[in-house]
């Protein structure tokens with residue numbers, strides 16, 4: 565019998581979910597983003613969001629925006645091998661504040677290519693983000709088939725869980741940055757902590773320049 569490992573199986577047509585990090589931001593930047601801006605309640609999540617939908621366009625946090633976009637470009641151009649002629653840029657960016665019993669129901673981000681979340685507090689202390697497989701994405705068996713699996717997944721040595729899990733829970737640390745295709749469904753667990761507030765910065769992106777050629781040319785300004 566020849567053991568089958570990750571070397572023998574490819575995650576064919578898989579969704580690229582990236583967890584990277586940025587260098588720590590300054591205490592001034594942290595104070596500005598968490599307590600220096602106005603927040604308001606929003607309908608799609610039981611939490612607070614910044615009033616400003618372009619929060620990283622403020623010169624006070626220009627360095628934070630640069631650190632984030634450097635990683636977005638590394639993900640797209642460096643890892644995913646997108647042609648470097650394409651220029652990706654941040655469209656909207658906003659802060660999220662989750663206090664006791666706050667959460668975000670499952671959603672995706674409209675009018676965006678790649679979305680991301682920068683973590684400013686430790687999710688171990690508050691609530692995880694959950695990534696959900698789209699029901700239309702049949703990667704092994706349809707969602708109507710429930711084959712039983714082992715209770716324990718050895719996530720350190722093999723990635724077989726990628727094929728049979730319908731959701732993945734992540735517990736990011738401060739300055740971790742999660743990047744994913746914007747149509748990816750995600751939610752935020754309930755923050756049951758009385759005294760710990762969960763702060764995250766979310767953003768969307770688009771591309772400008774010339775895409776494609778001949779009759780398929782598209783120029784985005």
Ligand SMILES: [Fe+2]
Nearest residue numbers: 671673750766
């Ligand atoms: Fe989101």
